[in-house]
Amino acid sequence: MKRGFTLVELIVVIGILSIIMLIISQPVASVIKYQRESQTADNMRDNLQFVINKMEKELKTSSNVSINGSTLSFTDQNGSPVTYSLNNNEIVRNTSTKLTENTIFRVVDLRFWKNNTTNLTTMSITAQSLDNKDSVTMQISVLPLND
Amino acid sequence: MKTKKGATLVGSLLAITILATTLVAVLELQTSIIRSKFFLQYDNTANLLVAEGLEIVRAIYAKDGTVANEKYQVDYITNTLNNVSTCTDTSIDNSCDLDINSTGAYVLSATAGNRIFHRFVEITNVNTTAIPPSIPTVTSTVVVRNPKGGNLRVYQATIELYKIN
Numbered sequence: 001m002k003r004g005f006t007l008v009e010l011i012v013v014i015g016i017l018s019i020i021m022l023i024i025s026q027p028v029a030s031v032i033k034y035q036r037e038s039q040t041a042d043n044m045r046d047n048l049q050f051v052i053n054k055m056e057k058e059l060k061t062s063s064n065v066s067i068n069g070s071t072l073s074f075t076d077q078n079g080s081p082v083t084y085s086l087n088n089n090e091i092v093r094n095t096s097t098k099l100t101e102n103t104i105f106r107v108v109d110l111r112f113w114k115n116n117t118t119n120l121t122t123m124s125i126t127a128q129s130l131d132n133k134d135s136v137t138m139q140i141s142v143l144p145l146n147d
Numbered sequence: 148m149k150t151k152k153g154a155t156l157v158g159s160l161l162a163i164t165i166l167a168t169t170l171v172a173v174l175e176l177q178t179s180i181i182r183s184k185f186f187l188q189y190d191n192t193a194n195l196l197v198a199e200g201l202e203i204v205r206a207i208y209a210k211d212g213t214v215a216n217e218k219y220q221v222d223y224i225t226n227t228l229n230n231v232s233t234c235t236d237t238s239i240d241n242s243c244d245l246d247i248n249s250t251g252a253y254v255l256s257a258t259a260g261n262r263i264f265h266r267f268v269e270i271t272n273v274n275t276t277a278i279p280p281s282i283p284t285v286t287s288t289v290v291v292r293n294p295k296g297g298n299l300r301v302y303q304a305t306i307e308l309y310k311i312n
Contacts (some may be wrong), residue, residue: 020166023170024169024170024173027173027174027176028173029175029233030177031173031176031177031180033243034177034180034181034184035180038184041188042187045188045190045191046191048191049191049195052195056152074171079177089297092196109162111250111251111252113223113250113252115206115224115226117210117226118203118206118209118210118226119206119209119210120202120203120206120223122199122223122252124251124252124253132189136188136191136192137192137247137251137253137254138191138192138198139192139195139196139253140195140198140202140225141199141203141206141223142202143202143205143206143209
């Protein structure tokens, strides 16, 4: 007659399996954590990329570009004045339209430079995730066609 | 009396192999996610720096009206093209390294070091004697490297240089 497992055997097997599960669960947990952090950082980078592309597109066809600290002013292709500035860790267009939200991530630095020899206008944005674990700096230079 | 049989050697080895493989697979997955995260976080910045490289050459070409077939290091402060033939996308030459300076901008690194971004632009197809004149081509290359070592990731874009009137 075939015997089943004894209680001791079952306890030993369950014990070994628990230890193995414990060992495996550590890397699995950190993979999940990384994925969650990556998702937040991805959203931040995508949002910044959108903002910088929008600014680049407008600046390319602009005129009368001027820079005052972290404020960029120019006249757009329709002749309307446009400003981009940093207010309360958010990028704001024309002092009223928020392009980023400080409840999602914080823009900690917005800077502009103009090379007076080549007319190249450069902008740089540095943003940080709310938990301060991720930070990114994006930079682009634009040669305004009508400046 | 019937003797109790233990696990066979083959059975034990099989079980150990399966468990070890599972463990290695999980750890490998974790390592690859961490590695790809490194490049992913610099993906957008690298693409923008590639575009910036092209724009810098366009601005200098608009100012000077002439360029030469050569490889150059550039940053947004650059007003003239300084050739640096030693920069490639497979081996890193520190003279093309970019670093965030005290004002917060990516510029050519003042000190040699193991930087993340490495950029150069290459101008080709300049032939001043050709009829009709050839259109210069500029290729901007940004190489992202992990300061801890490992593979390089290359980002590249090419445009033709037209004169802006």
